[in-house]
Amino acid sequence: MNTQFKKGVLELCVLAQLSQGDKYGYELTESISEKMTLATGTLYLILKRLKDEGYFETYLVESAGGPARKYYRISEKGRAYYRQMRKEWYEFIAQVDALLKEPENHD
Amino acid sequence: MNTQFKKGVLELCVLAQLSQGDKYGYELTESISEKMTLATGTLYLILKRLKDEGYFETYLVESAGGPARKYYRISEKGRAYYRQMRKEWYEFIAQVDALLKEPENHD
DNA sequence: ATTAACTATTATTTAATACAATATACTAAG
DNA sequence: CTTAGTATATTGTATTAAATAATAGTTAAT
Numbered sequence: 001m002n003t004q005f006k007k008g009v010l011e012l013c014v015l016a017q018l019s020q021g022d023k024y025g026y027e028l029t030e031s032i033s034e035k036m037t038l039a040t041g042t043l044y045l046i047l048k049r050l051k052d053e054g055y056f057e058t059y060l061v062e063s064a065g066g067p068a069r070k071y072y073r074i075s076e077k078g079r080a081y082y083r084q085m086r087k088e089w090y091e092f093i094a095q096v097d098a099l100l101k102e103p104e105n106h107d
Numbered sequence: 108m109n110t111q112f113k114k115g116v117l118e119l120c121v122l123a124q125l126s127q128g129d130k131y132g133y134e135l136t137e138s139i140s141e142k143m144t145l146a147t148g149t150l151y152l153i154l155k156r157l158k159d160e161g162y163f164e165t166y167l168v169e170s171a172g173g174p175a176r177k178y179y180r181i182s183e184k185g186r187a188y189y190r191q192m193r194k195e196w197y198e199f200i201a202q203v204d205a206l207l208k209e210p211e212n213h214d
Numbered sequence: 215a216t217t218a219a220c221t222a223t224t225a226t227t228t229a230a231t232a233c234a235a236t237a238t239a240c241t242a243a244g
Numbered sequence: 245c246t247t248a249g250t251a252t253a254t255t256g257t258a259t260t261a262a263a264t265a266a267t268a269g270t271t272a273a274t
């Protein structure tokens with residue numbers, strides 16, 4: 001799949017997933033991987049960045065079959081950022097649509 | 108606007124515009140700028156790259172009020188690439204939608 | 215012991231856009 | 245004539261996010 005399309009959008013997807021409830025990094029990688037190809041280490045940098053900016057808090061929970069899971073919980077600031085970013089996303093794809101669907105653009 | 112969202116998509120927009128008829132670089136910048144913010148020099152590198160890959164041919168036409176305009180004409184290869192890329196784009200945004208709209212994701 | 219599955223982290227590379235400067239041609243204003 | 249402004253193309257550098265790939269720790273199974 002087109003790697004470039006994901007720029008900025010993975011961040012949006014992470015925010016969306018965490019707005020639905022706390023998740024740990026590996027779990028996020030798995031759930032987003034169901035919808036698009038995703039390299040294993042990719043999400044951790046996004047998570048770190050968003051946490052550093054105050055959009056998430058984290059806590060550790062012991063795991064039965066591996067190292068402790070680091071859960072991410074979205075903050076109010078994170079929710080506001082998510083709403084804003086989601087709005088921008090939908091506006092953006094509408095504009096792209098307008099460019100792709102201009103007249104004479106048969107097929 | 109979110110710069111990252113444009114990654115890969117500007118290329119798609121250029122292909123879409125040229126699939127509707129020949130245009131010169133400045134003209135493309137103007138028409139795409141109507142839908143999204145776009146720095147002045149940005150498109151030229153995209154145009155050069157796509158031309159180098161055989162998706163466009165170019166020709167010069169004298170201009171009344173400035174340097175000669177370099178027109179870009181899409182090739183058959185370019186049209187095929189455009190169809191493929193447009194397909195990937197719509198599949199991609201559908202997958203993103205699926206992630207944003209999963210249950211419990213109220214607002 | 216070894217392997218495999220689960221989980222986290224991080225250094226390096228790659229690719230596309232933003233930014234900003236340069237250059238050219240022409241027109242209009244002073 | 246000179247200067248400013250608009251139209252047009254080109255290119256070097258900076259920024260940023262994802263891919264790649266390597267490292268490492270924990271537990272269970274062979």
